[in-house]
Amino acid sequence: MQRGQITKALSGFYYVTDESNTIYQTRARGVFRKQNLTPLVGDYVEFESGNISEGIIQNLLERKNELTRPQVANVDVGIVIMSAVDPDFSTQLLDRFLVMLESKHIEPVIFITKMDKLTEDQRQEIVAYQAEYVAIGYQIILTEKTVEMKKKQVEQIFKEQFGGKLIVFIGQSGAGKSTLLNVIDSSLALKTGETSKSLGRGKHTTRHVELIPLMDSLIADTPGFSSLNFDDIEQEELTEYFPEMWARRGECKFSGCIHLEEPKCAVKKAVEDQVIPKYRYDHYLLFLEEIRNRKPRYKKKGAF
Structure with missing residues (x-):
C-alpha cells in the first residue's frame, strides 16, 4: 500500500503526491460514498496504483481539521x-x-x-x-x-x-x-x-x-472562508476561541462561566482593569448572542 497527500481534485479524479513528489491520478473506492465520506484536497491517504494514471484510494487517514x-x-x-x-x-x-x-x-x-x-x-x-x-x-x-x-x-x-x-x-x-x-x-x-x-x-x-x-x-x-457565522460552535465553547479569556477560566467562581452575568467573573474583571481590550469582550458578547439566537439544527432522520 502506498501513501501520499491529495494535492488536487478535479472531475472525480484525485491527484495524490507521494514522498518522492510523484503524482498519481486516482479514484476513490465506492465504499466511501456509502459511508458518506468524501476525500478532500489535503487528505493523507493510502492508495494502490499499478501506474501513475490508474490508482485507487483505499483509506483516508485521520484529519486534524477540514x-x-x-x-x-x-x-x-x-x-x-x-x-x-x-x-x-x-x-x-x-x-x-x-x-x-x-x-x-x-x-x-x-x-x-x-x-x-x-x-x-x-x-x-x-x-x-x-x-x-x-x-x-x-x-x-x-x-x-x-x-x-x-x-x-x-x-x-x-x-x-x-x-x-x-x-x-x-x-x-x-x-x-x-x-x-x-x-x-x-x-x-x-x-x-x-x-x-x-x-x-x-x-x-x-x-x-x-x-x-x-x-x-x-x-x-480561498475566495471566502467557509462562512463567517458560527454554526459549528456552541455557546459554551466560544470562550475557548478567545485565548486571553480561556487562560482565565480557572479564576472564575463558576467552572461553566460564560462571562455574561455570572458573579466573580475573572474575564469581566480583566476587562474592567483594561487587561483585556473592551472591544474584544464586546465582540465576544456579539458572537455569543449570534450563537444563542441562531435557529436550532435538527438531525436528519437516521442520523446519530
Whole structure:
C-alpha cells in the first residue's frame, strides 16, 4: 500500500503526491460514498496504483481539521489579510476570522496591508492594535512600503515559519490579498485566481481545488472562508476561541462561566482593569448572542 497527500481534485479524479513528489491520478473506492465520506484536497491517504494514471484510494487517514470553502483538509496556517485603510481596519471582522481559525485549530498569522497609505496618527492606531493582539499571543505583521521590501519580509517569514505547512489565505474583499500573493510570486495570484473562479456553486459546475507549492509550503487560496457565522460552535465553547479569556477560566467562581452575568467573573474583571481590550469582550458578547439566537439544527432522520 502506498501513501501520499491529495494535492488536487478535479472531475472525480484525485491527484495524490507521494514522498518522492510523484503524482498519481486516482479514484476513490465506492465504499466511501456509502459511508458518506468524501476525500478532500489535503487528505493523507493510502492508495494502490499499478501506474501513475490508474490508482485507487483505499483509506483516508485521520484529519486534524477540514474546511468547506475551499474543500481542503489538514490546514496548518491561516494567513489573514486585513487592510489598514480602504477598506478600513475592522477588529470585529478580524476577530471573526480568528474565532473561525481557532475553532478549526488552525494557526492564525495576520498581515495588515496598505500601511503606506496611512497618516502618522492612523499608523499609531494600527501599531497600538498590533501590540494588543501580540499580547494575546497572535502574530500580526505590518507590511512594508515597497514591493522589494514586502517581498523580502514575506520570504523571510515563509522561510522561517512555514516550511512543510499547508496554508490558506483569507481576508476581507479589497484588502490586497492578490497584491500580496503577487509580491510572493507573480504567477501565484493568477493560479489561485483561476482556482477561485472554478470553485463553482452550481449543481453541474466542476469543482477544482488545488494545492500550489511555494517555498516549501502548499498554498490553498480561498475566495471566502467557509462562512463567517458560527454554526459549528456552541455557546459554551466560544470562550475557548478567545485565548486571553480561556487562560482565565480557572479564576472564575463558576467552572461553566460564560462571562455574561455570572458573579466573580475573572474575564469581566480583566476587562474592567483594561487587561483585556473592551472591544474584544464586546465582540465576544456579539458572537455569543449570534450563537444563542441562531435557529436550532435538527438531525436528519437516521442520523446519530
